[in-house]
Amino acid sequence: MSESEFGVKAEKLDAADELAGVRAQFVLDAVSDHAADAAGVYLDGNSLGALPAAVPGRVDDVVRRQWGELRIRSWDESGWWTAPERIGDRIAPLVGAAPGQIVVGDSTSVNVFKAVVGAVRLARLDGADGRDEIVVDATTFPTDGYIAESAARMTGCTLRPVTPAEVPGVLGDRTAAVLLNHVDYRTGRLHDLPSLTAAVHAAGAYVVWDLCHSAGALPVGLDAHGVDLAVGCTYKYLNGGPGAPAYLYVRRDLQDRFDSPLPGWTSHADPFGMRPDYEPAAGALRGRVGTPDILSMLALEAALEVWDGVPIESVRAKSLALTDFFLECVAAYVPPGRVESLTPVAHEERGSQVALRCEDAGDVMRRLIERGVVGDFRHPDVLRFGFTPLYVGFADVERAARVLAETLRGSGGGG
């Protein structure tokens, strides 16, 4: 197919896109803000989601009225105190969880710590003292690996880093907890959450899933697949903003036994009783730690309004169509051998990003960004392009592939 035929195909796909209208709820560059037609294509929502238009007004209200005028009354009257569980319930349907199992707060890293130590403690409560191994995805985003290593030292466990494919083969009587990523941050590979969860359970251990690169991009099915614990960030596909708080999921029937390694006062059964002894609150609330980060939490709450009436299944269908189309355009436009896709072709193994290996990836991404096509570079040789179905369209995808091809040919010209 020629460039103009791909252009026509993009137009048709955009015209048939049932999510096309959601884009208007985001602040994005107008095409005319950039040179030529290679303009303002934001493909970095897998790192920092774009700004939902409702957020600035809400933050202004939270600062000026709730803080500025109501001051301390806002802990009750503006719902500040209950924000972690209220916003957790707003995220819950996006990851297939019934209400009452998610609290928002702290960073992903801190929640990984709570979940991994909590999982080891659950395994030992089951009476299996011999469980002294934590299995971790060896290809994980580094923070998960660092924290799993520290959690292992603190709980007297050995850390076993293996690839997700090797996980079933290393599980056994000694396994206490397993920490896995739903989608690999570098390659965009989607791991098989249902079958890996079942394998961990068959070994009598507990699984923690990191949903950073899947929540808001595809159905997760936490309850349906019996996941024990999960964590995720909210600044990627949930568009919560830079440093937006993360979340922790604790399956309902585990909550009574979940023993957080960070038992702060806001997870106490009677937080204002100021008692010297710790008694955990009932339910998911015991995942809370200290005073909630209200400003970023309420920005996140406003950001989540873009999901009203948006089924995650439609998001997944569009995500796959976008990444298919990008791969198709790249194959047609880019000189042979110049890039190699690390992202699986099979839909059941693909998240919502495309990773292309490219010898001079750092330099290529810098030039792409100069021309308004924003993805990112991961050391040493990976170009990452994230496709957020709520605001990326098919014409964007075609333009991005065309500018990539021009950049790789060294022409850098329009066209």
Ligand SMILES: Cc1ncc(COP(=O)(O)O)c(C=O)c1O
């Ligand atoms: C898989 C994964 N886990 C964790 C994090 C980051 O954790 P934190 O929110 O603590 O910075 C990232 C950030 O990109 C990530 O991709």
